[in-house]
Amino acid sequence: MTRHAIVTGASRGIGRAIALGLAERGYDLALTDISPQQATLEAVAGEVAERGRRCVTILADVSDPEDCRRSAAEAVRGLGHVDALVNNAGILKLASIEELTPALWDATLAVNARGVFQMTQALIPHMRERRYGRIVNIASLAARTGGPGQSHYAASKSAVVGFTRVSSMELGQYGITVNAVCPGIIQTEMGMNNLRDPERVAYFEKVTDLHRLGNPEDVVGPVAFFASDDSAFVTGQALNVDGGIFYS
Ligand SMILES: NC(=O)c1ccc[n+]([C@@H]2O[C@H](COP(=O)([O-])OP(=O)(O)OC[C@H]3O[C@@H](n4cnc5c(N)ncnc54)[C@H](O)[C@@H]3O)[C@@H](O)[C@H]2O)c1
Known part of the structure; x- marks a missing residue:
């Protein structure tokens, strides 16, 4: 049977690489x-079509609960069924704690953390009925450490790791696994927040065991593993995909 997946925030960067x-x-x-x-x-x-696969596109904001319900319904209607949900959509706008506004805090948590909850909740009835599901949440190295200007982002990604753990506990009984991937420094538009200063780039290359930055494609294999039957007995985990970084 052909497997079907939803990927949020799939128009560029890591989401696009996961889709392809x-x-x-x-x-x-x-x-x-x-x-x-x-x-x-x-x-x-x-x-995706060039690769011979069927593809449905859905315009939806993951911070909007109604958009999440509609996304789930349109995906199920368009594909027939959904096996895997990849919660990838995310935002990062740097601000020190002194500069951070309640509005930016709320907007970041709404997309990065509440969006994961809302998409998961929207897909549970379908996955539960089929007694099968693979949910993969894109968290971040920021859930482990984070950097200056990312307190709100680190809080949102730590929330994703905690939500992943409890989702695994609640949903395992329905044959649904829930895991997270924590990418390190990946070269995307968002990643540029860390990479504008050549000295920072040199620093990240130095403190990464593999001595290079990550590409969006580096995140694909671990996500595909969690989305597949190869990970049937793996749930509630958060896997660093960071080239072996020592962040100080
Ligand atoms: N790039 C990195 O270094 C890095 C590191 C760790 C984790 N991540 C995480 O990986 C994921 C993808 O990041 P990226 O680097 O590809 O960033 P990106 O900014 O290039 O792409 C993010 C995508 O999410 C979409 N998006 C934003 N808000 C949305 C919303 N409300 N609803 C639906 N879609 C929305 C954007 O339009 C965009 O297509 C994010 O969750 C990010 O936090 C990135």
């Missing part, structure tokens, strides 16, 4: 992103 990587592994896909990303989302859908 899952397509290459034989998944049909439902890809979501916010409406300003419509053209790039459609371009990714075209790349």
Whole structure:
């Protein structure tokens, strides 16, 4: 049976790489992103189609509970069933704690943490009925350490790791596994927050065991593992995908 997955925030960066990587592994896909990303989302859908897989695109904001319910319903209707949910959508706007506003704190938690909860909740009835599900949450190295200007982001990603653990406890009885991936320094538009200063780049290369930055494609294998039957007895885990970084 062909496997089907939903990937949120799939129009660029890590989400796009996951979409193409899952397509290459034989998944049909439902890809979501916010409406300003419509053209790039459609371009990714075209790349999925070039790989011979079916692709549904859905414009939806993961911070909006109604959009999450609609995403789940449209994915199930468009694909027939959904095996895997990859909660990838995320935002990072740097601000020191002194500069941080309640609005930026709330917006960050709403997308990065509440979005994961809302998409998970929206898919549970379908996965529970089929007694099968693979949920993969994209957390971050920031859940372990974080960097200056990322207190709100680190809090949101720590929430994702905690939510992953309890989701695993609650959903295991229905054949649903829930795991998280914690990427390190990955070269994407978001990753540029860490990479504008050449000295920071040199520093990250030095403190990473593999002595290089990550590419979006580096995140794909671990996500595909958690989305597949190869990880059938693995749940509640958070795996660092960071090249072996010592962050100080
Ligand atoms: N790049 C890194 O170094 C890094 C490291 C650790 C974790 N991550 C995480 O990986 C994930 C992908 O990040 P990326 O580096 O590809 O970033 P990115 O900014 O390139 O892509 C994020 C995607 O999420 C989408 N998005 C933003 N808000 C959304 C919303 N409300 N609803 C739906 N989609 C929304 C964006 O439009 C974009 O397509 C994020 O969860 C991020 O926190 C990234």
